[in-house]
Amino acid sequence: MFSTEPVLMLERADIFQDTKLILGDISFSIQKGEFVYLIGRTGSGKTSLLKTLYADLKLQSGQGNVAGTPLHRIDKKQIPFLRRKIGIVFQDFQLFFDRNVEENLRFVLKATGWTDKKKMTDRISEVLMQVGLGTAQRKMPHQLSGGEQQRVVIARAMLNEPQILIADEPTGNLDPAVSDQIMQVFRAINNAGTAILMATHNYELLTRYPARTLRVGEGNVEEVPPGTRF
Numbered sequence: 001m002f003s004t005e006p007v008l009m010l011e012r013a014d015i016f017q018d019t020k021l022i023l024g025d026i027s028f029s030i031q032k033g034e035f036v037y038l039i040g041r042t043g044s045g046k047t048s049l050l051k052t053l054y055a056d057l058k059l060q061s062g063q064g065n066v067a068g069t070p071l072h073r074i075d076k077k078q079i080p081f082l083r084r085k086i087g088i089v090f091q092d093f094q095l096f097f098d099r100n101v102e103e104n105l106r107f108v109l110k111a112t113g114w115t116d117k118k119k120m121t122d123r124i125s126e127v128l129m130q131v132g133l134g135t136a137q138r139k140m141p142h143q144l145s146g147g148e149q150q151r152v153v154i155a156r157a158m159l160n161e162p163q164i165l166i167a168d169e170p171t172g173n174l175d176p177a178v179s180d181q182i183m184q185v186f187r188a189i190n191n192a193g194t195a196i197l198m199a200t201h202n203y204e205l206l207t208r209y210p211a212r213t214l215r216v217g218e219g220n221v222e223e224v225p226p227g228t229r230f
């Protein structure tokens with residue numbers, strides 16, 4: 001059935017780290033298939049906001065809903081189900097360096113309830129093709145460049161066909177040409193229908209690949225008017 005429900009929404013949400021209020025009274029929503037940047041100076045609260053969206057930080061006041069799961073009354077048991085419906089590309093979600101690419105991806109499939117070996121193998125091939133690494137199954141992470149490792153991380157996030165991909169500084173340590181490749185991968189994923197929320201410091205990307213932009217600052221989140229120069 002066609003639905004106009006946003007894939008993500010926060011309504012009068014407060015974002016906390018422990019008892020410290022980082023962002024107050026935040027409201028915004030993201031529609032299915034949208035591409036949205038999240039910008040803001042270091043320490044402004046981008047990571048805290050993203051962590052709240054995948055329930056790593058608790059939403060203590062206000063309302064939130066991500067991929068059909070309410071954040072404000074989520075209990076611990078529901079968190080794995082939420083994470084299955086969103087793809088996460090974060091600095092602290094790195095690859096296992098003692099397992100090859102296929103084993104890294106198979107680990108996630110098993111952990112999220114897949115059992116059929118053939119289906120797992122097929123899905124792994126599909127996501128690796130999607131990020132342009134169709135022949136990397138047997139490679140160990142250390143045999144891949146930084147950009148290739150990041151593409152495996154993106155492939156891993158796509159395994160369960162998430163409605164939205166949440167990425168924190170996905171081009172953080174990469175040089176401009178490699179950052180561009182990562183952006184191409186994100187655009188292809190987005191064109192295929194997955195919404196993307198991407199925190200970045202890389203204003204060059206915002207100019208080259210314009211999209212809706214939210215700015216975190218002064219304890220809140222605001223829309224950046226289209227056409228703003230960065």
Ligand SMILES: Nc1ncnc2c1ncn2[C@@H]1O[C@H](COP(=O)(O)OP(=O)(O)OP(=O)(O)O)[C@@H](O)[C@H]1O
Pocket residue numbers: 017018020022040041042043044045046047048049
């Ligand atoms: N675990 C924590 N406990 C307490 N305070 C924290 C914790 N992590 C971050 N903070 C504080 O929360 C605020 C926002 O940090 P956050 O990492 O969300 O910002 P950011 O915009 O993502 O910064 P960056 O661009 O550097 O990643 C900062 O003042 C930071 O010191």
